Amino acid sequence: xxxxxxxxxxxxxxxxxxxxxxxxxxxxxxxxxxxxxxxxxxxxxxxxxxxxxxxxxxxxxxxxxxxxxxxxxxxxxxxxxxxxxxxxxxxxxxxxxxxxxxxxxxxxxxxxxxxxxxxxxxxxxxxxxxxxxxxxxxxxxxxxxxxxxxxxxxxxxxxxxxxxxxxxxxxxxxxxxxxxxxxxxxxxxxxxxxxxxxxxxxxxxxxxxxxxxxxxxxxxxxxxxxxxxxxxxxxxxxxxxxxxxxxxxxxxxxxxxxxxxxxxxxxxxxxxxxxxxxxxxxxxxxxxxxxxxxxxxxxxxxx
Numbered sequence: 001x002x003x004x005x006x007x008x009x010x011x012x013x014x015x016x017x018x019x020x021x022x023x024x025x026x027x028x029x030x031x032x033x034x035x036x037x038x039x040x041x042x043x044x045x046x047x048x049x050x051x052x053x054x055x056x057x058x059x060x061x062x063x064x065x066x067x068x069x070x071x072x073x074x075x076x077x078x079x080x081x082x083x084x085x086x087x088x089x090x091x092x093x094x095x096x097x098x099x100x101x102x103x104x105x106x107x108x109x110x111x112x113x114x115x116x117x118x119x120x121x122x123x124x125x126x127x128x129x130x131x132x133x134x135x136x137x138x139x140x141x142x143x144x145x146x147x148x149x150x151x152x153x154x155x156x157x158x159x160x161x162x163x164x165x166x167x168x169x170x171x172x173x174x175x176x177x178x179x180x181x182x183x184x185x186x187x188x189x190x191x192x193x194x195x196x197x198x199x200x201x202x203x204x205x206x207x208x209x210x211x212x213x214x215x216x217x218x219x220x221x222x223x224x225x226x227x228x229x230x231x232x233x234x235x236x237x238x239x240x241x242x243x244x245x246x247x248x249x250x251x252x253x254x255x256x257x258x259x260x261x262x263x264x265x266x267x268x269x270x271x272x273x274x275x276x277x278x279x280x281x282x283x284x285x286x287x288x289x290x291x292x293x294x295x296x297x298x299x300x301x302x303x
Contacts, residue, residue: 009058011174014086017096018106022126026096026157027051027062030167052181058171059179063090087117092150092173094166096124099131099154101142111146120150120173124166129156192219195265199233199277202260206253207245214238215246216285220278229269234278236285246279254279 015023031051053060063086087093095114097107114121125139136154144152151169155162196217203215220232235257237243247254258277265273 006176008176008178009171009174010061010177010179011058011091012061012063012089013092013094013170013174014063014090015094015096016087016110018110021096021098022157023096026124026126026155026163029157029160029163030062053167054179054181054183055167058174059181059183060167060170060174061180087113087119090119091175092170093117093119093121094124094170095121095149096126097143098127099125099136099139101138103142103146115147121147122151122153122166122169122173123149125152125154126157128154128161129159191269192222194268195219195222195231196233198264198268199235199257199261202257202264203235203246206257206260214242214285224271228272228274229265230274230276231265232276232278234280236280236282238281238283238285240281243279243281 015027017023030053051062053062093114095110103111123143125136125143128136131139140152140154143149150173153162153166153169155166157163196219200215200217203217207215214237216236218234218236220234221230223230235246235254237246245253246257248256254277258275262273262275265275
């Protein structure tokens with residue numbers, strides 16, 4: 001895809017923020033397709049998910065990172081490391097926050113990280129659909145006093161409000177040049193990885209507070225036939241008691257997870273899906289370097 005490089009822009013933007021501020025929802029909204037999983041639980045995104053937005057004006061490659069937080073285990077350390085390393089690798093940083101006049105310790109920690117970088121920072125105040133319009137100026141004023149932002153953009157990722165303004169703002173800070181990807185590319189994630197994440201999303205939703213974050217999903221096999229894909233996947237948990245909860249009485253919970261995941265996977269692969277789910281216990285996998293690598297969390301680029 002040849003573009004006139006004199007006025008075409010292309011570059012990298014990263015989405016950062018505390019857990020559960022809506023980073024994945026915003027990215028899915030900007031891309032117009034479901035790539036990152038969303039959940040009402042914090043720390044849902046574990047790897048840096050690369051997605052691509054292409055328009056006549058330019059191409060933005062988004063890196064959606066795990067939330068920045070205080071790490072409790074090796075998986076947590078990995079997630080925080082990925083998020084903080086990304087700041088110096090991109091052309092513009094989007095810091096997503098909730099609409100509030102209170103800036104807590106978590107936000108102060110992020111401000112400290114952002115003040116160390118020379119990358120332009122756009123403050124994105126999300127969830128504006130949950131507050132009165134006249135309050136938004138108060139939130140903007142609160143954050144403006146903390147540091148010098150390149151831009152401040154209020155949005156609602158859920159409703160899609162303000163997202164066009166945000167895309168225009170991002171384009172301002174990208175260098176001129178050829179696109180990195182073809183215009184029909186929306187992600188560099190392997191299909192297997194997205195399928196695994198979609199299954200994990202449904203498991204998190206179904207299990208609610210019964211199992212916090214101690215699950216991973218591995219794809220054992222994906223076999224493409226003419227109009228059907230046969231998928232075998234394993235949900236990994238940390239304890240025997242968790243295995244029973246995931247399977248449920250007479251296998252009902254596992255069936256529910258599968259039936260919720262199937263439509264999203266069918267949309268992704270554009271054919272019928274025959275999904276078989278299994279459950280295995282791997283004790284304390286989140287503190288095992290070997291198992292973290294095995295489940296795809298320690299990529300060479302982030303080590």
